[in-house]
Amino acid sequence: MEVIINLSYIAASILFIFGIKMLGKADTAKRGNLVSAWGMGLAIVVTCIHPAFADKILWIVLAFAIGGAIGAVAAKKVPMTGMPEMVALFNGVGGLSSVLVGWAEYVRLAKPYWDQARFNEQTDTALLPPLDLLPPLSGFTMAVIFLAVFIGAVTFTGSIYAWGKLSGKLGGAAKTFPAQKACNALLLAVTVLCGVLFPLMPEGEVGLLLLTGATLGALLLGIFGVMPIGGGDMPVVISLLNSLSGLAAAAAGFVIVNNVLIVAGCLVGCSGLILTVIMCKAMNRTLTNVLFSGFGSTQSSQQVEGEMKALSVEDAYYVLESARNVVFVPGYGMAVAQAQHVVKELAELLEENGAEVRFAIHPVAGRMPGHMNVLLAEADVPYEQLCEMDAVNPTMEMVDVAIVIGANDVVNPAAGEDPSSPIYGMPIINVHHARTVFALKRGKGAGFSGLVNTLFFRENTRMIYGDAKATIAGLVGQFKEK
């Protein structure tokens, strides 16, 4: 039986490997997801081969049904604009699940010691075998329990906090307070100290206290870790948390000595790390810088010259009407305004009018990796029209009109020109090289990161204020009338 279970785990691991590989290619992605789902199903079914399964089948089915129903409803109901929050939430519950698996194993192993201690209190201990007849708990097992609990707890609260930021419940900007770094360092030190002491004395009340302390410390660390990170850096945070949830599962695999958890968790941990690195590269920053710099709470020292020049929808229409080459640059604002469908409509009208239309997608536009692609795919924009930054930039001089919809930092020329700017060195989409730039913005304030965007003050930029969806719909109306 043991053999069958382990062979099935190997098969499940292979399915996960193929699944992830296929997810990385456009034409196999959908099948890849299915393949990995089969792997998951196989792993779940063979784990149920157990003498106690018959007695507990109802419990297992019930728990799975409750969780599955919640997950299914959420997955079906979520609008594509809410995708970043959804991914963060799923991530968080996965992390918390690893915490509980670690705790369950600890309670199971430590219970005999607690029972023994209670028994000794109630009776005359002189007549009884002393405590040390129970073999000491394995230090290694306790160490990995700490790891699973620690990584899982950080993932859980970090993801929940990220979810709060993304859904606007906690405000998007980076939050910093004096001595924040010292605070976090102290918190980390206390948590790690608990983690080091715990395997040395896991039995009895001390062990329970240490693991509880480590859990609480890790939960706080998750919150304080994400707090100082600005909204523009969310894609990095989301993919890093995704990676951590995998590592938490792998640690849980060490706890219960289970290969399939280790392999699957480790695959997710490392492929997630690759994605995180891709995101960091797209911002020309290191991971440490993203995590610890309190980005967005600083301001550039450079004064902006010029003024923002507003333009009416009608005048914008006349410019667009004669344009032969148009590029849309979407950002988080397009998601907020839910403007993707009208944008697609405008793109079609422009094409009918004889213009070449493309969408320039910055790798970190939006709040998660690939955010804009998902939105535009939802609006049925064919993905041949979606161009990556490096493909668009060399052709920017030939563009008649670049329409920036709720993107800010990813088109801010300061990234290339102003060494004092916090985003200096980040590769951007060079819309300022286009003949005319339309910047759709709700108001005159700074964007999500709180930075002033020098693009808005340029000679060839026109601001079109108002809700992006209403503005684009107005343009569509103009085209249809004439």
Added chain:
Amino acid sequence: MHDLLLLLFIFTLAAFLGFELIAKVPSQLHTPLMSGSNAISGITIVGAIVAILDNPVGSVAFLIGIGAMILAAVNVVGGYLVTDRMLGMFKKKDKPAPKA
């Protein structure tokens, strides 16, 4: 000890494999890749099942296991479904997709 070494061995190999698996992912697949691998990290569900099976009904560890099972099921079912839904939207021009 022998067991532990074997586990570490597997972990190390899986880590290298994970790094090699996705080298160049087009940016349009970043979100599905993330939510798809997120669903895989729900493999913790296996640990939850083990906790339920290894502990007597009603014990503290059993109840924790039930909690872990519910959470992991949210992660697994929701993760796979949402990824599938997202990937269903990526269509080429020659095949117009039904309006969502």
